[in-house]
Amino acid sequence: MRIILLLLFTLPAFAANTLVPHADVEEQNGSWFFHIHGETDLPDGASIDVDVCTIRDVVYPDGEKYVDESPVVDGKATAHDRQFSVTLGKMPHAPYSVPYRVKLVYDPERQLADVASAAEGKLEQALDFTYGAPADYDRERAEADKSVADDFGEVHPLLDELEHRFKPLYPGDAAPDLATWDAWRKEWDAKRAAILDRNRQRMTEDIYWRESYGKRYLESMLEDMSDLADFYREVLAAPKEKRPPQEEVAARGKYLEAKFWERLDALQISLIGRPNEVLAILDEVDLRVKRLVALRAEAAKDATKKAAFDAETSDARLAFVQLPAQLSAKLPETYFGLVTKLVRDLLPLLGPPEAAVDLAPIADALAQLRKDIAAQGK
16 A cells, blocks of 8 residues: 655644544555545544535635635544544546545434434544645646547447448348358457546546546447447348337437537547548649639630639538538537638639739648648557
């Protein structure tokens, strides 16, 4: 066992009917705990409510200040021989480097009769402490953000793989090869289980919201994906006349796809879905821009080339206008402004060939999207 010493605030002097708390963070067998203990003159058997919160200073626009408390874990300690002690939480890694507050409450109305009669009244005590170095918090959050985003980045290809495996088989006249399906499912489940194993190493305790919420959302998504795979197999195994309507089957997959993006939006994670499809769209835009630039140059010098330029602009106009719709299912909302600006920067290419067009913003937008896709793959 390794005990981490904490910076404790000044504690009140020990007196009759008081609680004098101490707080440690301990690591044992790969798990981390809050160990709350201390001295008291409460009678043996007295039950003490213990809450551990994170705290942060909040300043209203009018300058008024208050301390915001966010619950992390809670439990009960029992007084015995003028001592109390309780171990709370079972965290898979060290807690975040933030200020914490321990709150203790002894309420005589919630005690056994013989205990309540031996104490003078309700007691409340608090202890503020800091674990780790506050400067480390930004790094810890960045690591958690990347970890959650990376796992969500692996979930979506698995969902796509399930859909692409199922759709060619349903509806179909020939009976599907379920042995082949089951062999593929075993490999697919192994990849899903690897994400689940990593997810178990995340905190359930709400110290950093994106980690704890990310853990819940990932677990829910992976369970739903397994259920969907089970459902698809049942559909394939059923006689054709007993299979559910195609619309009902398709709705199950669409629901899970929508849920995936809703979870990402809730976590404020900018994840590019189907990056290879996005890259293909960007490549097509790049080729259109090069063709338009070449045709503009020719048409500006030779009026006989104007017809070819007009034909290209007709096709390009439709493609550029449809670009936001093409990318909406593959890019998070945070990219909407970039895509909208890209379309605005592309449209001058369709104007008179003799007019000057600034290509730099187009190149910058395409490069930014490609850079983000490359970074996501690391």
